[in-house]
Amino acid sequence: MKQKTAIIIGAGPAGLTAAYTLLKETDIHPIILEESDFIGGISRTAVYRNNRMDIGGHRFFSKSDAVTALWNELMPVQGAPAKDDKLLGRQKPLAEGGPDPETEDRVMLVRDRVSRIFYLGKFFDYPISLKPQTIANMGFRRTMQAGFGYIHAAIFKRKETSLEDFYINRFGKPLYGMFFEDYTEKLWGVHPSQISPEWGAQRVKGLSLMKAIFSVLLKPFQKDQKKQETSLIEQYIYPKKGPGQYWETMAQRILEMGGEIRMSEAVVGIETGENNAITAVHTNKGGQRATYPADVFFSSMAIKDLVAAMGEAVPANVREIAGGLPYRDFITVGLLLRKLKIQNQTQMKTVGNIVPDCWIYVQERNVRIGRLQIFNNWSPYMVDDLEHTVWIGLEYFCTEGDAMWNTPAEDFIRFATEELVKIGVIEQEDVLDATHIRVKKAYPAYFGTYAQFDKVRAYLDGWSNLYCIGRNGQHRYNNMDHSMMTAMEAVRLYKEGSSDRSAVWNVNTEEEYHEQKTAKA
Numbered sequence: 001m002k003q004k005t006a007i008i009i010g011a012g013p014a015g016l017t018a019a020y021t022l023l024k025e026t027d028i029h030p031i032i033l034e035e036s037d038f039i040g041g042i043s044r045t046a047v048y049r050n051n052r053m054d055i056g057g058h059r060f061f062s063k064s065d066a067v068t069a070l071w072n073e074l075m076p077v078q079g080a081p082a083k084d085d086k087l088l089g090r091q092k093p094l095a096e097g098g099p100d101p102e103t104e105d106r107v108m109l110v111r112d113r114v115s116r117i118f119y120l121g122k123f124f125d126y127p128i129s130l131k132p133q134t135i136a137n138m139g140f141r142r143t144m145q146a147g148f149g150y151i152h153a154a155i156f157k158r159k160e161t162s163l164e165d166f167y168i169n170r171f172g173k174p175l176y177g178m179f180f181e182d183y184t185e186k187l188w189g190v191h192p193s194q195i196s197p198e199w200g201a202q203r204v205k206g207l208s209l210m211k212a213i214f215s216v217l218l219k220p221f222q223k224d225q226k227k228q229e230t231s232l233i234e235q236y237i238y239p240k241k242g243p244g245q246y247w248e249t250m251a252q253r254i255l256e257m258g259g260e261i262r263m264s265e266a267v268v269g270i271e272t273g274e275n276n277a278i279t280a281v282h283t284n285k286g287g288q289r290a291t292y293p294a295d296v297f298f299s300s301m302a303i304k305d306l307v308a309a310m311g312e313a314v315p316a317n318v319r320e321i322a323g324g325l326p327y328r329d330f331i332t333v334g335l336l337l338r339k340l341k342i343q344n345q346t347q348m349k350t351v352g353n354i355v356p357d358c359w360i361y362v363q364e365r366n367v368r369i370g371r372l373q374i375f376n377n378w379s380p381y382m383v384d385d386l387e388h389t390v391w392i393g394l395e396y397f398c399t400e401g402d403a404m405w406n407t408p409a410e411d412f413i414r415f416a417t418e419e420l421v422k423i424g425v426i427e428q429e430d431v432l433d434a435t436h437i438r439v440k441k442a443y444p445a446y447f448g449t450y451a452q453f454d455k456v457r458a459y460l461d462g463w464s465n466l467y468c469i470g471r472n473g474q475h476r477y478n479n480m481d482h483s484m485m486t487a488m489e490a491v492r493l494y495k496e497g498s499s500d501r502s503a504v505w506n507v508n509t510e511e512e513y514h515e516q517k518t519a520k521a
Contacts, residue, residue, distance in 0.1 A: 003027065003028070003029050004027075004028045004029070004295040004296070005028065005029050005030075005031060005292075005293070005294040005295055005296075006018075006019075006022055006028050006029070006030045006031070006294055006295065006296045006297070006298060007031055007033065007281055007292050007294040007296075007297045007298070008030055008031065008032045008033070008297075008298045008299075008300075009032075009033055009267050009281070009297070009298070009299045009300055009301045009306075009473075010032070010033075010034060010035075010041065010299070010300035010301055010470065010472075010473070011032050011034035011036075011039050011040070011041070011247075011251065011261060011263070012040060012041025012042070012043060012247070012300055012470055012471075012483065013040070013041065013043050013247065013470065013480050013483040013484050013487075014298075014300040014469040014470025014471070014473060014483040014484065014486055014487045015032055015034075015041075015298065015300045015469070015470065015487070016032070016039070016040075016247055016250045016251060016254065017070070017250075017483070017484040017487035017488060018030070018298045018467075018469060018487035018490060018491060019032050019254050019259050019261075020070075020250055020253065020254055020257075020259075021487060021488055021491045022259075022491055023254060023257040023258065023259055024257075025491065025495065026491075026495060028295070028296070029258065029259070029260075030254070030259045030260070031259070031260040031261075031262065031292060031294070032254070032259070032260065032261040032262065033262050033265050033266075033267055033281070033283055033292070034261065034262065034263050034264070034265065035264070035265065035266040035267070035301075036263070036264065037263055037264045038244075038263075039244065039247050039248050039251045039261075040243065040244040040247035040248070041247075041300075041470075041471075042055050042056050042330075042439055042442050042471075043055070043056075043058050043243045043244065043247060043480055044243070044244040044247065045241060045242030045243060045244030045245060046244075046332075046334075046437055048334055048433075048435040049336075049384065049433065050384035051334065051336060051375070051382065051383055051384050051391045052241055052242045052375065052379075052381075052382040052383075053242070053332060053334050053373075053375065053382075053391075053393055053435075053437070054242045054243055054244075054373065054375065054378055054382070054393070055330075055332060055437065055439060056330065056332075056395070056439075056442065057358065057359050057371075057373055057378075058238075058243040058480050059113060059236040059238070059358075060108065060236055060237045060238055060239070060243070060246075060480075060481075061113075061235075061236040061237070061481075062479075062481035064481060064484075064485055066485075066488060067481045067484050067485060067488075070484065071108065071237065071246065072108070074106075074246065074249050074250055074253060075106055075107060075108045075239055075245075075246055075249060076095060076098050076099055076106075076107060076108065077094075077095040077098050077107070077108045077110065077237060078092070078094060078095065078098050078099060078100070078101050078107050078108065078109050078110060079094050079095050079096065079097055079098025079099055079100060080094065080098070080099075080100035080101065080102065081094070081101075081102075082101045082102070082109050082240075082379070082380055082381075083101070083102060083380040083381065083386065084350075084351050084376075084380040084386065086102075087351055087387075088349045088350070088351065089349075090349060092110045093110055093235075094110075101240050101381070105240055105241065105245070106240075106249060107239075107240050108237040108238065108239060108240075109237065109238050109239075109240055109379055110235060110236075110237055111235065111236055111237070111238045111358070111377075111378065111379070112234065112235055112348070112356070113234050113235060113236055113358060114346075114348065114356045114357045114358055114377070115357060115358055115359050115360070115361070116357055116360055116361070117179060117360070117361045117363050118360050118361065118362050118363060118364065118372075118423070118425075119178065119179065119363035119364060120137065120138075120364075121364075121423070121424060122137040123137070123345075123355075123360075124137060124138075124179070126361055128171065128175060128179050138178075142174070142178070145174040146172060146174045146175045146178070148172075148174075149172030149173045149174035149175065150171065150172035150174075150175065151172075152172065152173070153168055153169055153170075153171070153172040153173065154172075157169055160197045161197065162192060162193045162194065162195060162196070162197060163184065163192040163193075163195040163196065163197050163199055163200050163446075164176070164181070164191070164192040164193040164195075165197060166197040166200035167180045167181075167184075167192065167200060178363070179363060180192070182363060182365050183361060183362075183363055183370065186368065186370045186397055187328065187370055187397045187443070188328055188397070188443075188445055188446075188447070189328060189397070189398075189399060190447055194447050195445075195446050195447050196446040196447065196450060196451065198446055199446040199477060238378060238379055239379075240379055240381050241379070241381055241382070242378070242379065242382055243480070262283075262285075264285055264286070265283045265284070265285040265290070266283060266284050266285070267281045267282070267283055267301060267305075267309060268282055268283060268284045268309060269281065269282030269309050269311070270282075270306070270309045270310045270311070271291075272310070272313055272463075275464065276462055276463055276464050277463065277464050277465050278294075278297050278463055278465055278466050279293055280292055280293040280294065281294075281297070281309075295465065296465045296467070296494055297465060297466050297467070298467045298469055298487070298490055299466065299467070299468055299469065299473050300468075300469050300470035300471075300472060300473035300483075301472060301473065302325075302327070302441050302444075302472040302473075302475075303322055303325055303444075303456060303460075303468070303472065303473070303474070303475045304322050304323060304325045304327075306322075306460075306468075306473075307319060307322035307323070307456065307460075308322070308323065314459070315459065317455065318455060318456055318459045320449070321449045321452045321453065321455055321456050322449075322456050323449075324448050324449030325444070325445075325448060325449055325450060325453070325456075325475055326445040326447060326448040326449075326450070327399075327400075327440075327441040327442070327443060327444055327445055327472075328397050328398070328399060328442060328443040328445055329397075329398050329399055329400045329405060329438065329439060329440050329441065329442055329443075330395065330396070330397060330398070330438070330439040330442035330443070331395075331396040331398055331404065331405070331412065331436070331437070331438050331439070332393050332394065332395055332396075332436075332437045332439070333393070333394040333396075333412065333413055333416040333417075333434060333435070333436055333437075334391065334392070334393050334394075334434060334435040334436075334437070335391075335392050335393075335394065335413075335416075335417065335420075335426070335431055335433075335434050336389055336390075336391055336431070336432045336433040336434065337389060337390040337391075337392065337426060337430045337431060337432060338388075338389065338390070338430040338432060339352065339354070339390060339430055340354050340355065340390055340392075340425060340426060340430075341424055341425060341426050341427050341430075342355055342424065342425050343355075344356065350376075350377065351376065351380065351386055351387060352376075352387065352388075352390065354374065354376060354377075354390055355374065356377060357372075357374055357377060358373065358374065358377050358378055359371050359372060359373045359374070360372040360373075360374070362423070364423050366422070366423075367419040367422060367423055368396060368404070368419065369394050369395065369396060369416065369419050369420070370395050370396060370397050371395040372392060372393070372394055372395070372420075372425070373392060373393035373395065374390065374391075374392050375391045375392065375393065376390055376391060389432065394416045394419075394420065396416070397443070400440055405438065409436035410436075412436055413434045413435075413436055417431055417434070441472055443477060444471060444472060444474075444475040444476060444477055446477075450475070453475060456475075457505065461501045464499065467490035467493070467494065467501065467504060468501075468504070468505075469483070469486040469487045469490050469504065470483040470486060470487070471483055473486070474486065474504075474505065476508065476509075478507070478508050479508070482507050482508040485507045485508075486504050486507045489503045489504045489507060490504050
């Protein structure tokens, strides 16, 4: 009997997880087709002169036991202190018998989650809270406005037809104006009043100002992190050399188990046959065309591109909706510094006494930068010279083809550096080196034709052997673990012969995924 074949489009978290799960649980032969020349999608690790960049920042934390088990299966948690913990005498929970990160590479580190907002030249908690320091930073007038605004929002709820309504209902109008309005417009390029509230439901989930306050009050009694809102988690695991290391490890395991991964090979056509089944995909690799027939197809490519590849067979209205789905693209500037100008005024110890943040949300209105990563704090092994340099990433949100995207790398690096100097984060003379990376389709967006997305989903679900997985494969702003869960659910449904795709699409939408662990997840 001929062995069945699965075509998996994309070598990001969803595609790799689908292939690995198929190899573990079935006798199907998976072939991954990846358009780029790197593994991991936007969860990759970029390397510049021995300094490593996490594109977008990827905490390894999940409320799904299955996802956590898969992470630990390929990269066990550290059993001895990491370099910075040894230098500082910091204590971390260690896994008995786990690897020593000082001598072994295939290891997950236990890291402290510190993320703050930089606004008015000061640091605020992220998510925003009303601690004494927050009140002092905001000043009496802003604090009173925020308090009365929150009370008003709690009594007079708005109908949630936009992301603006979503935020105001949970934080009040003054706090929304201070901490959400401008940053959201930076991220998406449109005002929050024009964005679906669904984005907030997925990314902020059940969080509100009141829950943030209760989290502080209940913290001494909260033993299980998985019972907390995801945005409030204080520790996570992280691969020694960045997120891409994990996906490269999984890719290697897939190859060892007999799977195939074909790099720099873009899917440009989808061939369909009888019985609402896809029969093959057509690819282009450096001008060379190839055709891959298969029994089942898992797609994590952008919905816009998937539908376009299906051609004229797709109904005109579905083609129009899919073609209008918007995305936001992304630019990261890596800066290698002697030191930061901003001071560590926390009680947290760090190498070089730099600020302890993994990332900083920049809310200053006079700059375009959206977020700042400090890779020293993600992992001490991300930085070539941990004790004498600071390696940071400046994140900008843009749209492919706009002025920001088209700015030459050297000019953009100069512009980004000047922005950090302007807001007092660095001094120009402390910059030692820099690099520039563009990322396409980093964020599926919730405006444009997205309001009619259900028609595209219904059409794609009509194909009996197609499963849409991952962030771009579902046009949903999933976290990394959610993308993995879509792949696991898709494989499960395929094994069961189920025609109902709801379980795949419901990852990161149903309340149970937000608030609770589930036996299935």
